[in-house]
Amino acid sequence: MFDVPGWPAHLAGQHVDVRLTAEDGYSTQRSYSVASAPDGDRVELTIQRVADGEVSPYLMDVMEPGDRVELRGPIGGWFVWRPEQAEPVLLVGGGSGIVPLMSMVRTRGAVGGHAPFRLLYSVREPDDRLYAPELLRGEPGLDTEYLYTRAAPPEHPRPVGRLTAEDLVRGGWPADRRPMCYVCGPTGFVENAATLLTALGHDPDRIRTERFGPSGG
Amino acid sequence: MDTDRTSAQGTYEEYETAYEDGNTLGGPLSEIFAVDLTAAVGRCAGCGATGPLARLRVYDRAPGLVARCPDCSRVVLRLVRGPDTAWLDLQGAASLAIPLGGRG
Known part of the structure:
Protein backbone atom coordinates (compact mmCIF):
# COMPACT_ATOMS: atom_id res chain seq x y z
CA MET A 1 0.00 0.00 0.00
CA GLY A 76 -1.74 2.58 -19.87
CA GLY A 77 -4.90 3.35 -21.79
CA TRP A 78 -5.58 0.06 -23.56
CA PHE A 79 -5.71 -2.68 -20.94
CA VAL A 80 -8.26 -0.74 -18.90
CA TRP A 81 -11.88 -1.09 -17.92
CA ARG A 82 -13.92 2.07 -17.54
CA PRO A 83 -17.08 2.09 -15.39
CA GLU A 84 -19.08 3.58 -18.28
CA GLN A 85 -18.57 0.38 -20.30
CA ALA A 86 -21.93 -1.43 -20.19
CA GLU A 87 -21.11 -4.63 -22.08
CA PRO A 88 -20.51 -7.99 -20.34
CA VAL A 89 -16.93 -8.57 -19.25
CA LEU A 90 -14.88 -11.73 -19.19
CA LEU A 91 -11.77 -11.66 -17.03
CA VAL A 92 -9.24 -14.44 -17.52
CA GLY A 93 -6.35 -14.40 -15.09
CA GLY A 94 -3.40 -16.74 -14.75
CA GLY A 95 -1.45 -16.64 -11.47
CA SER A 96 -0.64 -13.10 -10.45
CA GLY A 97 -2.34 -11.97 -13.67
CA ILE A 98 -5.36 -11.62 -11.39
CA VAL A 99 -4.02 -8.31 -10.02
CA PRO A 100 -5.21 -5.81 -12.67
CA LEU A 101 -8.42 -7.84 -13.06
CA MET A 102 -9.01 -7.42 -9.33
CA SER A 103 -8.76 -3.68 -9.78
CA MET A 104 -11.54 -3.98 -12.38
CA VAL A 105 -13.68 -6.08 -10.01
CA ARG A 106 -13.12 -3.64 -7.17
CA THR A 107 -13.72 -0.59 -9.34
CA ARG A 108 -16.98 -2.06 -10.55
CA GLY A 109 -17.95 -2.74 -6.94
CA ALA A 110 -16.95 0.75 -5.80
CA VAL A 111 -19.07 2.51 -8.40
CA GLY A 112 -21.97 0.05 -8.12
CA GLY A 113 -21.53 -0.92 -11.76
CA HIS A 114 -24.08 -3.14 -13.48
CA ALA A 115 -21.95 -4.63 -16.25
CA PRO A 116 -22.02 -8.40 -15.65
CA PHE A 117 -18.55 -9.80 -14.91
CA ARG A 118 -17.30 -13.35 -15.19
CA LEU A 119 -13.90 -14.21 -13.81
CA LEU A 120 -11.92 -17.31 -14.71
CA TYR A 121 -8.92 -17.53 -12.42
CA SER A 122 -6.27 -20.13 -13.12
CA VAL A 123 -3.91 -21.11 -10.30
CA ARG A 124 -1.66 -24.09 -9.68
CA GLU A 125 -3.24 -25.05 -6.37
CA PRO A 126 -5.61 -23.64 -3.74
CA ASP A 127 -2.80 -22.02 -1.72
CA ASP A 128 -1.89 -19.86 -4.70
CA ARG A 129 -5.22 -18.02 -4.74
CA LEU A 130 -4.90 -14.30 -4.17
CA TYR A 131 -7.78 -12.29 -2.66
CA ALA A 132 -9.53 -15.58 -1.78
CA PRO A 133 -11.80 -14.26 1.02
CA GLU A 134 -12.83 -11.25 -1.03
CA LEU A 135 -13.64 -13.34 -4.08
CA LEU A 136 -15.43 -15.92 -1.96
CA ARG A 137 -17.62 -13.18 -0.54
CA GLY A 138 -18.31 -12.14 -4.11
CA GLU A 139 -20.61 -9.46 -5.41
CA PRO A 140 -23.90 -9.38 -7.29
CA GLY A 141 -23.23 -9.76 -10.99
CA LEU A 142 -19.78 -11.29 -10.54
CA ASP A 143 -19.29 -15.01 -11.20
CA THR A 144 -15.93 -16.42 -10.20
CA GLU A 145 -14.58 -19.78 -11.22
CA TYR A 146 -11.24 -21.31 -10.31
CA LEU A 147 -9.26 -23.38 -12.77
CA TYR A 148 -6.63 -25.44 -10.98
CA THR A 149 -3.72 -26.64 -13.03
CA ARG A 150 -1.93 -28.91 -10.56
CA ALA A 151 -4.02 -29.66 -7.48
CA ALA A 152 -7.66 -28.89 -6.79
CA PRO A 153 -9.59 -28.93 -3.51
CA PRO A 154 -11.55 -32.16 -2.88
CA GLU A 155 -14.82 -32.29 -4.78
CA HIS A 156 -13.87 -29.51 -7.14
CA PRO A 157 -15.90 -30.43 -10.22
CA ARG A 158 -13.32 -29.54 -12.85
CA PRO A 159 -10.37 -31.84 -13.51
CA VAL A 160 -7.01 -30.17 -13.00
CA GLY A 161 -5.37 -28.86 -16.13
CA ARG A 162 -4.65 -25.78 -18.15
CA LEU A 163 -7.30 -23.51 -19.59
CA THR A 164 -9.39 -25.08 -22.36
CA ALA A 165 -11.96 -23.88 -24.86
CA GLU A 166 -14.58 -25.66 -22.79
CA ASP A 167 -13.68 -23.55 -19.75
CA LEU A 168 -14.18 -20.42 -21.83
CA VAL A 169 -17.51 -21.64 -23.18
CA ARG A 170 -18.81 -22.70 -19.79
CA GLY A 171 -17.45 -19.85 -17.69
CA GLY A 172 -17.35 -17.07 -20.27
CA TRP A 173 -19.80 -15.34 -22.60
CA PRO A 174 -20.97 -16.36 -26.04
CA ALA A 175 -19.19 -14.28 -28.67
CA ASP A 176 -22.49 -12.84 -29.93
CA ARG A 177 -22.99 -11.05 -26.61
CA ARG A 178 -19.94 -9.03 -27.67
CA PRO A 179 -18.22 -9.12 -24.28
CA MET A 180 -14.98 -7.34 -23.62
CA CYS A 181 -12.36 -9.95 -22.70
CA TYR A 182 -9.38 -9.08 -20.53
CA VAL A 183 -6.64 -11.68 -20.28
CA CYS A 184 -3.62 -11.31 -18.03
CA GLY A 185 -0.93 -13.75 -16.99
CA PRO A 186 2.32 -15.31 -18.09
CA THR A 187 3.02 -15.14 -21.82
CA GLY A 188 2.13 -18.78 -22.58
CA PHE A 189 -1.14 -18.54 -20.65
CA VAL A 190 -2.16 -15.33 -22.43
CA GLU A 191 -1.25 -16.68 -25.87
CA ASN A 192 -3.31 -19.80 -25.25
CA ALA A 193 -6.34 -17.91 -23.90
CA ALA A 194 -6.30 -15.33 -26.70
CA THR A 195 -6.02 -18.04 -29.35
CA LEU A 196 -8.93 -19.99 -27.84
CA LEU A 197 -11.11 -16.87 -27.55
CA THR A 198 -10.43 -15.95 -31.17
CA ALA A 199 -11.29 -19.50 -32.26
CA LEU A 200 -14.58 -19.20 -30.35
CA GLY A 201 -15.47 -16.22 -32.50
CA HIS A 202 -14.57 -13.34 -30.23
CA ASP A 203 -13.58 -10.19 -32.07
CA PRO A 204 -9.78 -9.79 -31.70
CA ASP A 205 -10.38 -6.08 -31.02
CA ARG A 206 -12.35 -7.06 -27.94
CA ILE A 207 -9.64 -9.31 -26.53
CA ARG A 208 -7.29 -7.18 -24.46
CA THR A 209 -4.16 -8.83 -23.18
CA GLU A 210 -1.39 -8.12 -20.75
CA ARG A 211 1.58 -10.47 -20.43
CA PHE A 212 4.20 -10.91 -17.82
CA GLY A 213 7.53 -11.10 -19.47
CA PRO A 214 10.72 -12.86 -18.45
CA SER A 215 12.27 -9.91 -16.66
CA GLY A 216 9.97 -10.00 -13.65
CA GLY A 217 11.13 -9.50 -10.14
CA MET B 1 8.51 -15.71 -37.39
CA ASP B 2 11.98 -14.45 -37.03
CA THR B 3 13.77 -17.66 -37.85
CA ASP B 4 17.16 -16.13 -38.50
CA ARG B 5 17.70 -15.22 -34.90
CA THR B 6 18.95 -18.49 -33.53
CA SER B 7 19.78 -21.94 -34.63
CA ALA B 8 19.35 -24.16 -31.58
CA GLN B 9 15.74 -25.11 -30.93
CA GLY B 10 15.88 -24.44 -27.20
CA THR B 11 17.36 -21.02 -27.66
CA TYR B 12 14.80 -20.23 -30.32
CA GLU B 13 11.95 -21.09 -28.01
CA GLU B 14 13.49 -19.03 -25.26
CA TYR B 15 13.73 -16.10 -27.59
CA GLU B 16 10.18 -16.60 -28.76
CA THR B 17 8.75 -16.29 -25.28
CA ALA B 18 11.24 -13.76 -23.97
CA TYR B 19 8.99 -10.83 -24.65
CA GLU B 20 6.55 -8.65 -22.86
CA ASP B 21 3.77 -6.79 -24.54
CA GLY B 22 3.41 -3.21 -25.60
CA ASN B 23 1.67 -2.25 -22.37
CA THR B 24 5.17 -2.06 -20.96
CA LEU B 25 6.02 0.78 -23.39
CA GLY B 26 3.53 3.03 -21.59
CA GLY B 27 5.89 4.21 -18.86
CA PRO B 28 8.96 4.92 -21.00
CA LEU B 29 6.86 6.66 -23.67
CA SER B 30 5.11 8.77 -21.03
CA GLU B 31 8.44 10.51 -20.52
CA ILE B 32 8.24 11.78 -24.09
CA PHE B 33 4.55 12.11 -24.96
CA ALA B 34 1.75 13.78 -23.06
CA VAL B 35 -0.88 11.23 -24.08
CA ASP B 36 -0.91 7.46 -23.63
CA LEU B 37 0.44 5.78 -26.72
CA THR B 38 -0.28 2.14 -25.81
CA ALA B 39 -3.84 2.56 -27.11
CA ALA B 40 -2.63 4.27 -30.30
CA VAL B 41 -3.29 2.14 -33.36
CA GLY B 42 -0.21 1.66 -35.49
CA ARG B 43 0.27 0.16 -38.92
CA CYS B 44 3.24 -2.12 -39.44
CA ALA B 45 5.40 -0.88 -42.30
CA GLY B 46 6.32 -4.48 -43.03
CA CYS B 47 3.04 -6.37 -43.38
CA GLY B 48 0.44 -3.63 -43.03
CA ALA B 49 -1.21 -5.18 -39.98
CA THR B 50 -2.85 -2.68 -37.68
CA GLY B 51 -3.25 -2.82 -33.92
CA PRO B 52 -2.65 -0.92 -30.72
CA LEU B 53 0.94 -0.51 -29.59
CA ALA B 54 -0.12 -2.50 -26.51
CA ARG B 55 -0.19 -5.62 -28.71
CA LEU B 56 3.39 -5.33 -29.95
CA ARG B 57 5.95 -7.78 -28.63
CA VAL B 58 8.53 -5.97 -26.62
CA TYR B 59 12.02 -7.36 -26.13
CA ASP B 60 13.90 -5.57 -23.40
CA ARG B 61 17.18 -7.44 -23.38
CA ALA B 62 18.70 -5.26 -26.03
CA PRO B 63 20.13 -1.94 -24.91
CA GLY B 64 16.71 -0.31 -24.89
CA LEU B 65 13.32 -1.58 -25.95
CA VAL B 66 12.61 -3.27 -29.27
CA ALA B 67 8.94 -3.66 -30.20
CA ARG B 68 8.03 -6.10 -32.95
CA CYS B 69 4.85 -6.67 -34.95
CA PRO B 70 2.96 -9.67 -33.47
CA ASP B 71 2.02 -10.81 -37.00
CA CYS B 72 5.26 -10.57 -39.02
CA SER B 73 7.78 -9.84 -36.20
CA ARG B 74 9.29 -6.86 -38.01
CA VAL B 75 10.68 -4.18 -35.74
CA VAL B 76 8.02 -1.46 -35.43
CA LEU B 77 9.53 0.73 -32.74
CA ARG B 78 12.80 1.08 -30.89
CA LEU B 79 13.38 3.21 -27.84
CA VAL B 80 16.73 3.78 -26.23
CA ARG B 81 17.04 5.95 -23.17
CA GLY B 82 20.36 7.62 -22.51
CA PRO B 83 21.16 9.84 -19.53
CA ASP B 84 20.03 13.03 -21.29
CA THR B 85 18.42 11.84 -24.50
CA ALA B 86 15.74 9.39 -25.59
CA TRP B 87 16.13 7.89 -29.06
CA LEU B 88 12.87 6.83 -30.64
CA ASP B 89 12.99 4.95 -33.94
CA LEU B 90 9.56 4.56 -35.59
CA GLN B 91 10.83 3.44 -38.97
CA GLY B 92 8.71 0.29 -38.83
CA ALA B 93 5.46 2.13 -38.11
CA ALA B 94 3.74 3.35 -41.27
CA SER B 95 1.28 5.39 -39.24
CA LEU B 96 -0.03 5.93 -35.73
CA ALA B 97 -3.62 6.89 -34.89
CA ILE B 98 -3.55 8.39 -31.42
CA PRO B 99 -6.76 8.67 -29.40
CA LEU B 100 -7.05 12.11 -27.84
CA GLY B 101 -9.30 13.57 -25.23
CA GLY B 102 -9.97 10.49 -23.11
CA ARG B 103 -8.29 9.91 -19.83
CA GLY B 104 -5.44 7.51 -19.40
Whole structure:
Protein backbone atom coordinates (compact mmCIF):
# COMPACT_ATOMS: atom_id res chain seq x y z
CA MET A 1 0.00 0.00 0.00
CA PHE A 2 1.48 3.31 -1.06
CA ASP A 3 0.47 6.86 -0.31
CA VAL A 4 1.15 8.90 -3.40
CA PRO A 5 0.49 12.60 -2.84
CA GLY A 6 -1.24 14.09 -5.86
CA TRP A 7 -2.07 10.70 -7.37
CA PRO A 8 -4.54 11.19 -10.21
CA ALA A 9 -7.40 8.68 -10.06
CA HIS A 10 -6.21 5.64 -11.99
CA LEU A 11 -8.23 3.48 -14.34
CA ALA A 12 -8.80 -0.18 -13.52
CA GLY A 13 -6.10 -2.21 -15.25
CA GLN A 14 -3.38 0.44 -15.26
CA HIS A 15 0.09 -0.16 -13.92
CA VAL A 16 2.91 1.77 -12.31
CA ASP A 17 6.66 1.62 -12.80
CA VAL A 18 8.61 1.32 -9.55
CA ARG A 19 12.20 2.49 -9.75
CA LEU A 20 14.88 1.71 -7.21
CA THR A 21 18.20 3.54 -7.23
CA ALA A 22 21.20 2.32 -5.26
CA GLU A 23 23.67 4.61 -3.54
CA ASP A 24 26.16 4.08 -6.35
CA GLY A 25 23.61 5.35 -8.85
CA TYR A 26 22.68 1.95 -10.29
CA SER A 27 19.00 1.95 -10.93
CA THR A 28 16.43 -0.57 -12.07
CA GLN A 29 12.69 -0.60 -12.50
CA ARG A 30 9.75 -2.98 -12.73
CA SER A 31 6.11 -2.60 -13.66
CA TYR A 32 3.37 -3.58 -11.22
CA SER A 33 -0.34 -3.55 -11.79
CA VAL A 34 -2.50 -1.53 -9.46
CA ALA A 35 -4.76 -3.87 -7.49
CA SER A 36 -7.07 -1.33 -5.90
CA ALA A 37 -9.97 0.74 -7.09
CA PRO A 38 -9.31 4.49 -7.22
CA ASP A 39 -9.17 5.74 -3.62
CA GLY A 40 -7.65 9.19 -3.24
CA ASP A 41 -3.88 9.07 -2.79
CA ARG A 42 -3.82 5.38 -1.80
CA VAL A 43 -2.49 2.87 -4.28
CA GLU A 44 -2.37 -0.84 -3.57
CA LEU A 45 0.11 -2.98 -5.47
CA THR A 46 0.25 -6.77 -5.21
CA ILE A 47 3.82 -7.91 -5.60
CA GLN A 48 4.92 -11.45 -6.24
CA ARG A 49 8.31 -12.30 -4.82
CA VAL A 50 10.83 -13.40 -7.42
CA ALA A 51 13.58 -15.09 -5.42
CA ASP A 52 16.47 -13.86 -7.56
CA GLY A 53 14.73 -10.65 -8.57
CA GLU A 54 16.20 -7.20 -8.11
CA VAL A 55 13.14 -5.27 -7.04
CA SER A 56 10.53 -7.54 -5.44
CA PRO A 57 12.81 -8.86 -2.63
CA TYR A 58 13.60 -5.27 -1.71
CA LEU A 59 9.96 -4.22 -1.71
CA MET A 60 8.93 -7.23 0.36
CA ASP A 61 11.84 -7.83 2.73
CA VAL A 62 13.80 -4.62 3.09
CA MET A 63 11.34 -1.81 2.68
CA GLU A 64 9.49 -0.70 5.78
CA PRO A 65 6.39 1.37 6.31
CA GLY A 66 7.38 5.00 5.86
CA ASP A 67 10.14 4.31 3.31
CA ARG A 68 9.92 6.01 -0.04
CA VAL A 69 10.25 4.71 -3.57
CA GLU A 70 10.12 6.36 -6.95
CA LEU A 71 6.87 5.52 -8.65
CA ARG A 72 5.68 6.51 -12.13
CA GLY A 73 2.08 6.24 -13.22
CA PRO A 74 -0.70 5.56 -13.66
CA ILE A 75 0.26 4.09 -17.03
CA GLY A 76 -1.74 2.58 -19.87
CA GLY A 77 -4.90 3.35 -21.79
CA TRP A 78 -5.58 0.06 -23.56
CA PHE A 79 -5.71 -2.68 -20.94
CA VAL A 80 -8.26 -0.74 -18.90
CA TRP A 81 -11.88 -1.09 -17.92
CA ARG A 82 -13.92 2.07 -17.54
CA PRO A 83 -17.08 2.09 -15.39
CA GLU A 84 -19.08 3.58 -18.28
CA GLN A 85 -18.57 0.38 -20.30
CA ALA A 86 -21.93 -1.43 -20.19
CA GLU A 87 -21.11 -4.63 -22.08
CA PRO A 88 -20.51 -7.99 -20.34
CA VAL A 89 -16.93 -8.57 -19.25
CA LEU A 90 -14.88 -11.73 -19.19
CA LEU A 91 -11.77 -11.66 -17.03
CA VAL A 92 -9.24 -14.44 -17.52
CA GLY A 93 -6.35 -14.40 -15.09
CA GLY A 94 -3.40 -16.74 -14.75
CA GLY A 95 -1.45 -16.64 -11.47
CA SER A 96 -0.64 -13.10 -10.45
CA GLY A 97 -2.34 -11.97 -13.67
CA ILE A 98 -5.36 -11.62 -11.39
CA VAL A 99 -4.02 -8.31 -10.02
CA PRO A 100 -5.21 -5.81 -12.67
CA LEU A 101 -8.42 -7.84 -13.06
CA MET A 102 -9.01 -7.42 -9.33
CA SER A 103 -8.76 -3.68 -9.78
CA MET A 104 -11.54 -3.98 -12.38
CA VAL A 105 -13.68 -6.08 -10.01
CA ARG A 106 -13.12 -3.64 -7.17
CA THR A 107 -13.72 -0.59 -9.34
CA ARG A 108 -16.98 -2.06 -10.55
CA GLY A 109 -17.95 -2.74 -6.94
CA ALA A 110 -16.95 0.75 -5.80
CA VAL A 111 -19.07 2.51 -8.40
CA GLY A 112 -21.97 0.05 -8.12
CA GLY A 113 -21.53 -0.92 -11.76
CA HIS A 114 -24.08 -3.14 -13.48
CA ALA A 115 -21.95 -4.63 -16.25
CA PRO A 116 -22.02 -8.40 -15.65
CA PHE A 117 -18.55 -9.80 -14.91
CA ARG A 118 -17.30 -13.35 -15.19
CA LEU A 119 -13.90 -14.21 -13.81
CA LEU A 120 -11.92 -17.31 -14.71
CA TYR A 121 -8.92 -17.53 -12.42
CA SER A 122 -6.27 -20.13 -13.12
CA VAL A 123 -3.91 -21.11 -10.30
CA ARG A 124 -1.66 -24.09 -9.68
CA GLU A 125 -3.24 -25.05 -6.37
CA PRO A 126 -5.61 -23.64 -3.74
CA ASP A 127 -2.80 -22.02 -1.72
CA ASP A 128 -1.89 -19.86 -4.70
CA ARG A 129 -5.22 -18.02 -4.74
CA LEU A 130 -4.90 -14.30 -4.17
CA TYR A 131 -7.78 -12.29 -2.66
CA ALA A 132 -9.53 -15.58 -1.78
CA PRO A 133 -11.80 -14.26 1.02
CA GLU A 134 -12.83 -11.25 -1.03
CA LEU A 135 -13.64 -13.34 -4.08
CA LEU A 136 -15.43 -15.92 -1.96
CA ARG A 137 -17.62 -13.18 -0.54
CA GLY A 138 -18.31 -12.14 -4.11
CA GLU A 139 -20.61 -9.46 -5.41
CA PRO A 140 -23.90 -9.38 -7.29
CA GLY A 141 -23.23 -9.76 -10.99
CA LEU A 142 -19.78 -11.29 -10.54
CA ASP A 143 -19.29 -15.01 -11.20
CA THR A 144 -15.93 -16.42 -10.20
CA GLU A 145 -14.58 -19.78 -11.22
CA TYR A 146 -11.24 -21.31 -10.31
CA LEU A 147 -9.26 -23.38 -12.77
CA TYR A 148 -6.63 -25.44 -10.98
CA THR A 149 -3.72 -26.64 -13.03
CA ARG A 150 -1.93 -28.91 -10.56
CA ALA A 151 -4.02 -29.66 -7.48
CA ALA A 152 -7.66 -28.89 -6.79
CA PRO A 153 -9.59 -28.93 -3.51
CA PRO A 154 -11.55 -32.16 -2.88
CA GLU A 155 -14.82 -32.29 -4.78
CA HIS A 156 -13.87 -29.51 -7.14
CA PRO A 157 -15.90 -30.43 -10.22
CA ARG A 158 -13.32 -29.54 -12.85
CA PRO A 159 -10.37 -31.84 -13.51
CA VAL A 160 -7.01 -30.17 -13.00
CA GLY A 161 -5.37 -28.86 -16.13
CA ARG A 162 -4.65 -25.78 -18.15
CA LEU A 163 -7.30 -23.51 -19.59
CA THR A 164 -9.39 -25.08 -22.36
CA ALA A 165 -11.96 -23.88 -24.86
CA GLU A 166 -14.58 -25.66 -22.79
CA ASP A 167 -13.68 -23.55 -19.75
CA LEU A 168 -14.18 -20.42 -21.83
CA VAL A 169 -17.51 -21.64 -23.18
CA ARG A 170 -18.81 -22.70 -19.79
CA GLY A 171 -17.45 -19.85 -17.69
CA GLY A 172 -17.35 -17.07 -20.27
CA TRP A 173 -19.80 -15.34 -22.60
CA PRO A 174 -20.97 -16.36 -26.04
CA ALA A 175 -19.19 -14.28 -28.67
CA ASP A 176 -22.49 -12.84 -29.93
CA ARG A 177 -22.99 -11.05 -26.61
CA ARG A 178 -19.94 -9.03 -27.67
CA PRO A 179 -18.22 -9.12 -24.28
CA MET A 180 -14.98 -7.34 -23.62
CA CYS A 181 -12.36 -9.95 -22.70
CA TYR A 182 -9.38 -9.08 -20.53
CA VAL A 183 -6.64 -11.68 -20.28
CA CYS A 184 -3.62 -11.31 -18.03
CA GLY A 185 -0.93 -13.75 -16.99
CA PRO A 186 2.32 -15.31 -18.09
CA THR A 187 3.02 -15.14 -21.82
CA GLY A 188 2.13 -18.78 -22.58
CA PHE A 189 -1.14 -18.54 -20.65
CA VAL A 190 -2.16 -15.33 -22.43
CA GLU A 191 -1.25 -16.68 -25.87
CA ASN A 192 -3.31 -19.80 -25.25
CA ALA A 193 -6.34 -17.91 -23.90
CA ALA A 194 -6.30 -15.33 -26.70
CA THR A 195 -6.02 -18.04 -29.35
CA LEU A 196 -8.93 -19.99 -27.84
CA LEU A 197 -11.11 -16.87 -27.55
CA THR A 198 -10.43 -15.95 -31.17
CA ALA A 199 -11.29 -19.50 -32.26
CA LEU A 200 -14.58 -19.20 -30.35
CA GLY A 201 -15.47 -16.22 -32.50
CA HIS A 202 -14.57 -13.34 -30.23
CA ASP A 203 -13.58 -10.19 -32.07
CA PRO A 204 -9.78 -9.79 -31.70
CA ASP A 205 -10.38 -6.08 -31.02
CA ARG A 206 -12.35 -7.06 -27.94
CA ILE A 207 -9.64 -9.31 -26.53
CA ARG A 208 -7.29 -7.18 -24.46
CA THR A 209 -4.16 -8.83 -23.18
CA GLU A 210 -1.39 -8.12 -20.75
CA ARG A 211 1.58 -10.47 -20.43
CA PHE A 212 4.20 -10.91 -17.82
CA GLY A 213 7.53 -11.10 -19.47
CA PRO A 214 10.72 -12.86 -18.45
CA SER A 215 12.27 -9.91 -16.66
CA GLY A 216 9.97 -10.00 -13.65
CA GLY A 217 11.13 -9.50 -10.14
CA MET B 1 8.51 -15.71 -37.39
CA ASP B 2 11.98 -14.45 -37.03
CA THR B 3 13.77 -17.66 -37.85
CA ASP B 4 17.16 -16.13 -38.50
CA ARG B 5 17.70 -15.22 -34.90
CA THR B 6 18.95 -18.49 -33.53
CA SER B 7 19.78 -21.94 -34.63
CA ALA B 8 19.35 -24.16 -31.58
CA GLN B 9 15.74 -25.11 -30.93
CA GLY B 10 15.88 -24.44 -27.20
CA THR B 11 17.36 -21.02 -27.66
CA TYR B 12 14.80 -20.23 -30.32
CA GLU B 13 11.95 -21.09 -28.01
CA GLU B 14 13.49 -19.03 -25.26
CA TYR B 15 13.73 -16.10 -27.59
CA GLU B 16 10.18 -16.60 -28.76
CA THR B 17 8.75 -16.29 -25.28
CA ALA B 18 11.24 -13.76 -23.97
CA TYR B 19 8.99 -10.83 -24.65
CA GLU B 20 6.55 -8.65 -22.86
CA ASP B 21 3.77 -6.79 -24.54
CA GLY B 22 3.41 -3.21 -25.60
CA ASN B 23 1.67 -2.25 -22.37
CA THR B 24 5.17 -2.06 -20.96
CA LEU B 25 6.02 0.78 -23.39
CA GLY B 26 3.53 3.03 -21.59
CA GLY B 27 5.89 4.21 -18.86
CA PRO B 28 8.96 4.92 -21.00
CA LEU B 29 6.86 6.66 -23.67
CA SER B 30 5.11 8.77 -21.03
CA GLU B 31 8.44 10.51 -20.52
CA ILE B 32 8.24 11.78 -24.09
CA PHE B 33 4.55 12.11 -24.96
CA ALA B 34 1.75 13.78 -23.06
CA VAL B 35 -0.88 11.23 -24.08
CA ASP B 36 -0.91 7.46 -23.63
CA LEU B 37 0.44 5.78 -26.72
CA THR B 38 -0.28 2.14 -25.81
CA ALA B 39 -3.84 2.56 -27.11
CA ALA B 40 -2.63 4.27 -30.30
CA VAL B 41 -3.29 2.14 -33.36
CA GLY B 42 -0.21 1.66 -35.49
CA ARG B 43 0.27 0.16 -38.92
CA CYS B 44 3.24 -2.12 -39.44
CA ALA B 45 5.40 -0.88 -42.30
CA GLY B 46 6.32 -4.48 -43.03
CA CYS B 47 3.04 -6.37 -43.38
CA GLY B 48 0.44 -3.63 -43.03
CA ALA B 49 -1.21 -5.18 -39.98
CA THR B 50 -2.85 -2.68 -37.68
CA GLY B 51 -3.25 -2.82 -33.92
CA PRO B 52 -2.65 -0.92 -30.72
CA LEU B 53 0.94 -0.51 -29.59
CA ALA B 54 -0.12 -2.50 -26.51
CA ARG B 55 -0.19 -5.62 -28.71
CA LEU B 56 3.39 -5.33 -29.95
CA ARG B 57 5.95 -7.78 -28.63
CA VAL B 58 8.53 -5.97 -26.62
CA TYR B 59 12.02 -7.36 -26.13
CA ASP B 60 13.90 -5.57 -23.40
CA ARG B 61 17.18 -7.44 -23.38
CA ALA B 62 18.70 -5.26 -26.03
CA PRO B 63 20.13 -1.94 -24.91
CA GLY B 64 16.71 -0.31 -24.89
CA LEU B 65 13.32 -1.58 -25.95
CA VAL B 66 12.61 -3.27 -29.27
CA ALA B 67 8.94 -3.66 -30.20
CA ARG B 68 8.03 -6.10 -32.95
CA CYS B 69 4.85 -6.67 -34.95
CA PRO B 70 2.96 -9.67 -33.47
CA ASP B 71 2.02 -10.81 -37.00
CA CYS B 72 5.26 -10.57 -39.02
CA SER B 73 7.78 -9.84 -36.20
CA ARG B 74 9.29 -6.86 -38.01
CA VAL B 75 10.68 -4.18 -35.74
CA VAL B 76 8.02 -1.46 -35.43
CA LEU B 77 9.53 0.73 -32.74
CA ARG B 78 12.80 1.08 -30.89
CA LEU B 79 13.38 3.21 -27.84
CA VAL B 80 16.73 3.78 -26.23
CA ARG B 81 17.04 5.95 -23.17
CA GLY B 82 20.36 7.62 -22.51
CA PRO B 83 21.16 9.84 -19.53
CA ASP B 84 20.03 13.03 -21.29
CA THR B 85 18.42 11.84 -24.50
CA ALA B 86 15.74 9.39 -25.59
CA TRP B 87 16.13 7.89 -29.06
CA LEU B 88 12.87 6.83 -30.64
CA ASP B 89 12.99 4.95 -33.94
CA LEU B 90 9.56 4.56 -35.59
CA GLN B 91 10.83 3.44 -38.97
CA GLY B 92 8.71 0.29 -38.83
CA ALA B 93 5.46 2.13 -38.11
CA ALA B 94 3.74 3.35 -41.27
CA SER B 95 1.28 5.39 -39.24
CA LEU B 96 -0.03 5.93 -35.73
CA ALA B 97 -3.62 6.89 -34.89
CA ILE B 98 -3.55 8.39 -31.42
CA PRO B 99 -6.76 8.67 -29.40
CA LEU B 100 -7.05 12.11 -27.84
CA GLY B 101 -9.30 13.57 -25.23
CA GLY B 102 -9.97 10.49 -23.11
CA ARG B 103 -8.29 9.91 -19.83
CA GLY B 104 -5.44 7.51 -19.40
